Amino acid sequence: MIIIDGHFDLLPLVYELRQKGEKNVIEKYFLSDIKQGNVNIIVSSLFLMDKYVPEMSLKVALDMISFLLYEIEESGQKYMFCKNYHDINYAINNNLLGIMLSFEGIEPIYNDIYLLRIFYNLGVRFVGLTWNRRTYAADGIGVKNSNRGLTDFGLEVIKEAQKLGMLIDVSHLNEKGFWDVIKNSTKPVIASHSNAKAIFDSPRNLSDEQIKAIAQTGGVIGINANGIFVTENERENNELGLCKHIEHIVNLVGINHVALGLDLCDAFRNTPKDSLKGYKELNKLFNALVKHGFSQKEVNMIFGENYINLFKNFF
Numbered sequence: 168m169i170i171i172d173g174h175f176d177l178l179p180l181v182y183e184l185r186q187k188g189e190k191n192v193i194e195k196y197f198l199s200d201i202k203q204g205n206v207n208i209i210v211s212s213l214f215l216m217d218k219y220v221p222e223m224s225l226k227v228a229l230d231m232i233s234f235l236l237y238e239i240e241e242s243g244q245k246y247m248f249c250k251n252y253h254d255i256n257y258a259i260n261n262n263l264l265g266i267m268l269s270f271e272g273i274e275p276i277y278n279d280i281y282l283l284r285i286f287y288n289l290g291v292r293f294v295g296l297t298w299n300r301r302t303y304a305a306d307g308i309g310v311k312n313s314n315r316g317l318t319d320f321g322l323e324v325i326k327e328a329q330k331l332g333m334l335i336d337v338s339h340l341n342e343k344g345f346w347d348v349i350k351n352s353t354k355p356v357i358a359s360h361s362n363a364k365a366i367f368d369s370p371r372n373l374s375d376e377q378i379k380a381i382a383q384t385g386g387v388i389g390i391n392a393n394g395i396f397v398t399e400n401e402r403e404n405n406e407l408g409l410c411k412h413i414e415h416i417v418n419l420v421g422i423n424h425v426a427l428g429l430d431l432c433d434a435f436r437n438t439p440k441d442s443l444k445g446y447k448e449l450n451k452l453f454n455a456l457v458k459h460g461f462s463q464k465e466v467n468m469i470f471g472e473n474y475i476n477l478f479k480n481f482f
């Protein structure tokens with residue numbers, strides 16, 4: 168079984184800890200949990216906190232990538248950086264954790280389309296146009312009273328990213344921007360870490376129409392285990408809550424369009440809210456899905472195969 172998590176704010180955490188003088192952060196704090204969960208590939212965001220935006224965006228994003236290289240060296244190559252399908256295969260076959268990169272907002276390129284190619288060369292493979300805020304490309308769902316869709320620059324980013332071989336990621340986009348992405352995409356579109364609005368009504372979750380539109384492009388929806396997007400019912404803020412979102416999406420568009428984008432966030436906050444207490448609890452989700460009637464083959468697709476099929480044709 169191959170396990171791929173399409174969204175984790177790993178490098179932003181590494182960045183903060185290294186700023187305080189820590190080293191080998193991934194091995195020290197995260198690797199054991201990731202290994203217990205048998206995770207093969209993690210897509211780390213280059214998420215930027217408000218305090219770095221806009222002036223420091225480029226510098227901090229570049230530092231995060233540099234820190235990943237330092238960290239791999241400091242660990243004695245216990246995990247690796249994956250930029251393409253060949254790397255992903257190598258990581259899986261050699262039982263090494265592979266780390267890929269995603270933009271959670273295009274802040275690091277400001278309004279300079281030429282910088283996108285540089286970040287492609289540095290390994291960024293998922294491109295979210297914005298986190299919750301406004302960027303030169305789009306408005307996030309956190310921008311109040313916005314009825315702005317994609318800007319001309321946003322449209323240019325889509326075209327260039329898809330030409331280069333980067334996947335456009337619509338998690339966090341406002342609804343108008345979402346439909347602009349769908350209208351203007353020639354390649355599969357993903358929502359790397361979003362759940363179903365029909366199950367839990369959060370502005371970060373997707374309506375049935377949005378889920379169908381993503382599936383029609385050939386993309387996937389990554390199930391988010393950050394409790395604030397799963398349920399308000401404490402008793403379901405666990406693998407059962409996640410099961411409900413998965414069942415809904417599978418019933419709507421089929422098994423080919425669901426993946427994992429766990430967005431584990433407890434390391435960021437004082438009160439834990441994640442539906443899975445770390446990757447080590449992925450087996451709970453596995454068992455719950457089987458109990459709900461999913462076959463082993465179907466669970467394999469959700470946990471990693473659907474992403475593998477996408478990566479094979481894309482990177």
Ligand SMILES: [Zn+2]
Pocket residue numbers: 271338339360430
């Ligand atoms: Zn996010």
